Amino acid sequence: MxxxxxxxxxxxxMGVMLIxxxxxxxxxxxxxxxxxxxxxxxxxxxxxxxxxxxxxxTDKYVNYLLPGILLVAIANSAGYVSYRLFLDKQRxxxxxxxxxxIARSAPLWGHMLTSLVSNAISLVVIILVALLxxxxxxxxxxSWLAIAGILALFTLTLTxxxxxxxxxxxxxxxxxxxxxxIHFLPLISSAFVPTTSMPAGVKAFAEHQPVTPIVETxxxxxYNQPVGNQIWVALAWCITxxxxxxxxxxxxxxxxx
Amino acid sequence: MQNAIRVxxxxxxxxxxxxxxxxxxxxxxxxxxxxxxTNGAGKTTIVKILTTLLKKDGGQVTVNGxxxxxxxxxxxxxxxxxxxxxxxxEVLTGRENLxxxxxLRHLSQPREVTDDLLQRFGLSDAADRxxxxxxxxxxxxxxxxxxxxxxxxxxxxxxxxxxxDPEGRIEVWKIIKELAGRGTTVFLTTQYLExxxxxxxxxxxxxxGEIIVSGTLAELKKLFPPAKVxxxxxxxxxxxxFLKIIGNKKEDK
Numbered sequence: 169m170x171x172x173x174x175x176x177x178x179x180x181x182m183g184v185m186l187i188x189x190x191x192x193x194x195x196x197x198x199x200x201x202x203x204x205x206x207x208x209x210x211x212x213x214x215x216x217x218x219x220x221x222x223x224x225x226t227d228k229y230v231n232y233l234l235p236g237i238l239l240v241a242i243a244n245s246a247g248y249v250s251y252r253l254f255l256d257k258q259r260x261x262x263x264x265x266x267x268x269x270i271a272r273s274a275p276l277w278g279h280m281l282t283s284l285v286s287n288a289i290s291l292v293v294i295i296l297v298a299l300l301x302x303x304x305x306x307x308x309x310x311s312w313l314a315i316a317g318i319l320a321l322f323t324l325t326l327t328x329x330x331x332x333x334x335x336x337x338x339x340x341x342x343x344x345x346x347x348x349x350i351h352f353l354p355l356i357s358s359a360f361v362p363t364t365s366m367p368a369g370v371k372a373f374a375e376h377q378p379v380t381p382i383v384e385t386x387x388x389x390x391y392n393q394p395v396g397n398q399i400w401v402a403l404a405w406c407i408t409x410x411x412x413x414x415x416x417x418x419x420x421x422x423x424x425x
Numbered sequence: 426m427q428n429a430i431r432v433x434x435x436x437x438x439x440x441x442x443x444x445x446x447x448x449x450x451x452x453x454x455x456x457x458x459x460x461x462x463t464n465g466a467g468k469t470t471i472v473k474i475l476t477t478l479l480k481k482d483g484g485q486v487t488v489n490g491x492x493x494x495x496x497x498x499x500x501x502x503x504x505x506x507x508x509x510x511x512x513x514x515e516v517l518t519g520r521e522n523l524x525x526x527x528x529l530r531h532l533s534q535p536r537e538v539t540d541d542l543l544q545r546f547g548l549s550d551a552a553d554r555x556x557x558x559x560x561x562x563x564x565x566x567x568x569x570x571x572x573x574x575x576x577x578x579x580x581x582x583x584x585x586x587x588x589x590d591p592e593g594r595i596e597v598w599k600i601i602k603e604l605a606g607r608g609t610t611v612f613l614t615t616q617y618l619e620x621x622x623x624x625x626x627x628x629x630x631x632x633x634g635e636i637i638v639s640g641t642l643a644e645l646k647k648l649f650p651p652a653k654v655x656x657x658x659x660x661x662x663x664x665x666x667f668l669k670i671i672g673n674k675k676e677d678k
Binding site: 177180181184187188191192195196259260261263264265266267268269270 | 473476477478498501502504505506508509510511512514515516517521525526528529530531571581
C-alpha cells in the first residue's frame with residue numbers, strides 16, 4: 169500500500185523540489201549573469217566587434233552564431249548544478265529528504281528538472297535578444313520542436329555529467345571544476361567560426377566532438393537546409409554520453425547518500 | 426507497552442573499522458532516550474541506521490514496529506530526523522522551508538500548519554527572512570520545527586545543541602521537554618552529560634561499539650559507590666590573601 173501511495177505523489181514531490189531549486193536560481197544574481205547575461209554579452213561582442221572579420225558564408229553573422237551561443241548558455245549552467253547538488257549533500261538536505269516518506273530519487277530528479285526549466289527560460293531570453301539584433305529564421309513549427317528537443321537532450325547530458333561531479337566532490341571548489349572543460353567544448357567547434365580555417369589537429373578535434381554536429385544540426389533546422397547525417401551523429405553523442413553519465417551519477421547517488 | 430525502538434545485536438563496519446560491534450537497547454513509547462558517547466563513538470551511525478539512511482551489517486532493528494531493512498517506507502512514515510547540522514535551506518525563508526516540508530508530507534493545509542509552527546517556535550517575526558540571516562539558535566529551532574510537521578511519532582535529534590550558546594541550548598531543551606509532554610518519543614544523542622541528565626528518562630552510554638550501561642539516571646547513579654565525605658585542604662584565594670593583608674595593615678596601626 170505504501171509503495172502505491174508513494175508513486176502517486178512522485179510528481180507532486182518533484183514539483184515541490186522544482187519550486188525550491190528554481191528559487192535558488194532566481195535568487196542567485198551570479199547564476200543569472202553566468203547563464204543569461206554572459207552569453208548575450210558574448211553574442212554582442214562577436215556580432216558587433218569580431219563578426220565583421222569572420223567569414224562564414226552566411227548573410228548575417230548573428231544567424232550563424234546563435235546556435236553556438238545557445239549551447240554556451242547551457243554549458244555555463246552545468247557548473248551551478250554541481251554546486252547546488254554539492255551543497256545539498258554537504259548541508260544534510262538530502263539526509264532530511266531521504267528520511268521522509270518520499271521517493272528516494274525525487275530530490276535528484278528535482279535538480280534535473282530545474283536545469284531543464286531554467287535553461288529553457290534563459291534560452292528564450294537569448295533568442296529574443298538575437299531577434300532584436302537581426303536574427304531571422306525560416307524554420308517552421310516542427311523544426312523548432314526538433315531544435316527544442318536537441319537542446320533539451322544536450323542540457324540533460326551536461327546536467328548528468330555535472331551531477332557526477334557535484335555528488336562525488338569533496339569540496340565546493342571540486343564541485344565547480346567540471347565547469348571548465350565543458351565551457352571549452354563550444355569554443356573549439358564550429359559554433360563561432362567554420363572549422364575549415366583551423367589547423368589540422370584542432371580541426372580534427374572540432375569536427376569529432378559532440379558540439380559541432382549539434383550546432384550544425386540546429387543551423388540546418390533554423391534555415392531549412394538538409395540536416396543530413398549530422399543529426400544522427402549529434403543524437404548518438406548525446407544519448408550515449410547521457411546514458412553513461414546517468415548510470416554513473418545514479419550509482420554515486422545510491423552509494424554516497 | 427510496545428517499544429518505539431528495538432535494537433538487538435546491531436553491527437556496522439566501515440571497511441576495516443568496526444564501529445558498532447554489538448549494540449542492544451530499547452526505547453519505550455513517549456520517552457526521551459539519550460544516547461551518550463564521545464566523538465566518533467558511533468552515535469550518528471546508529472541514528473543513520475534507525476532513520477533508514479544507512480544499511481546495517483547485522484542484527485535486528487525495528488522502529489515503530491517496522492523492520493528498518495524490509496519496511497523502510499513505513500519507518501519513514503513514522504519518524505523525523507534532525508541531523509547533526511541544521512538541514513535548513515538557507516536560500517529560502519523560514520516560512521518557505523516549513524511550507525516545503527508540509528507539501529512533501531502531503532498535508533492538506535500547509536500554510537496553516539506553517540503559521541502555527543512559526544508562532545510556537547518564536548519565528549513569526551523572522552518568517553519572511555532568508556534562513557541564512559538566522560542565528561544558530563533560530564536555525565536550530567527552524568530545523569526542529571521542520572521535523573515536527575506531520576506529527577511523526579518518533580523524533581531523532583542528533584546532537585541538537587552542539588554549537589549553540591547557553592541561551593540557545595536552554596531553548597532547545599524546552600522544546601524537547603514539550604515534545605515528550607505531547608507523547609512523542611524522542612531519541613537524542615549528545616556528548617553533554619548535563620543534557621542527558623536534564624532531559625532523558627533513560628540513558629545509554631555507547632563506548633567502543635557497545636552499550637556499556639543503560640538505565641534511568643537513578644539506576645546509573647547506583648552503579649557508582651555511594652557519596653562519601655572527604656577532607657580537602659582549602660587553598661586561600663586571591664581574595665582571602667588580599668583581605669588578610671589589609672587586616673594586618675590595620676592591626677599595625
